Amino acid sequence: MWQNLPLFPEQASTLAPRVDALFYFLVAVSLFFGLLIAFLIVYFAVKYRRRPGRERAGTFEENLPLEIFWTAVPLGISMVMFFWGALVYFDYSEPPVGALNIALVGRQWMWKIQHQEGQREIDELHVPVGRPVKLTMTSEDVIHSFFIPAFRIKMDVLPGRYTTTWFQATKAGEYQLFCAEYCGTQHSGMLGRIVVLEPADYQRWLGGGAGGLTMAEAGQNLFQRLGCVTCHRADGTGQGPSLVGLFGRQVKLQGGKSVVADEGYIRESIIDPRAKIVAGYQPVMPLFKGLVSEEGILQLIAYIKSLGQEERTVGK
Numbered sequence: 001m002w003q004n005l006p007l008f009p010e011q012a013s014t015l016a017p018r019v020d021a022l023f024y025f026l027v028a029v030s031l032f033f034g035l036l037i038a039f040l041i042v043y044f045a046v047k048y049r050r051r052p053g054r055e056r057a058g059t060f061e062e063n064l065p066l067e068i069f070w071t072a073v074p075l076g077i078s079m080v081m082f083f084w085g086a087l088v089y090f091d092y093s094e095p096p097v098g099a100l101n102i103a104l105v106g107r108q109w110m111w112k113i114q115h116q117e118g119q120r121e122i123d124e125l126h127v128p129v130g131r132p133v134k135l136t137m138t139s140e141d142v143i144h145s146f147f148i149p150a151f152r153i154k155m156d157v158l159p160g161r162y163t164t165t166w167f168q169a170t171k172a173g174e175y176q177l178f179c180a181e182y183c184g185t186q187h188s189g190m191l192g193r194i195v196v197l198e199p200a201d202y203q204r205w206l207g208g209g210a211g212g213l214t215m216a217e218a219g220q221n222l223f224q225r226l227g228c229v230t231c232h233r234a235d236g237t238g239q240g241p242s243l244v245g246l247f248g249r250q251v252k253l254q255g256g257k258s259v260v261a262d263e264g265y266i267r268e269s270i271i272d273p274r275a276k277i278v279a280g281y282q283p284v285m286p287l288f289k290g291l292v293s294e295e296g297i298l299q300l301i302a303y304i305k306s307l308g309q310e311e312r313t314v315g316k
């Protein structure tokens, strides 16, 4: 019934009904108290207006039970809001294990998408229904924001680092993608289409990708072409550390600190290797800043992941 009202977009993800329920609760509470207060202002103004024989306000004795009541009730209501909101937020910020991993690069003014299987698309994203999809996102230039109203998700897409978001579509169909961060003259035209397919149709769509390389294979080619392979030998005899089984692992750094090898760490280590030196190695790796595109870095990461990874999700 709300479909034609842009304020109430279709609910097409597992998150959508949960976000809406919380939203309606907040609106209902605000409305109830807003109306109550407005009514009481008018009511008391009339009831206690100045009249002959009632020139002054009466005195009011302290009433402890009343004080406790109107402190405890709002506290209870705000705690409900807090914990309910936190629950929804935690589920939203932590992609489920085993989610389909898709890479996204934003730029003025388009969305570039790479699937692990090798398919690439621009301003369109094909996903299967009923399966969690995790997006690893970055920008080539300025801040953009990835916004799908029907899924109730919105996440900034930032230059120089990765952000992630996830969703699980519940209905096949097409949904609008917006850029929700002003990013230049064509910002309003930075639109896209999310195409949610039945699993069988999705497999067919994947198969139609004209047999290109997978992301990991493309990454492996890059790994050879850029010469990474000369130092990062699989057997660990090179000048750089072996990358086998690196992803998701704790890495010991020079100086005693350690860091989890997630996408952000690997990206930084390619662009600016001197930022974090692995314990026992020399800072001899050249900087690849400007030499690899964001899409190339995502391919390299896919390749490194394919060399084995810790069996757990990496936070943040």
Ligand code: CUA
Residues within 6 Å of the ligand: 106, 107, 109, 143, 144, 145, 179, 180, 181, 182, 183, 184, 187, 188, 190
């Ligand atoms: Cu990209 Cu606004």
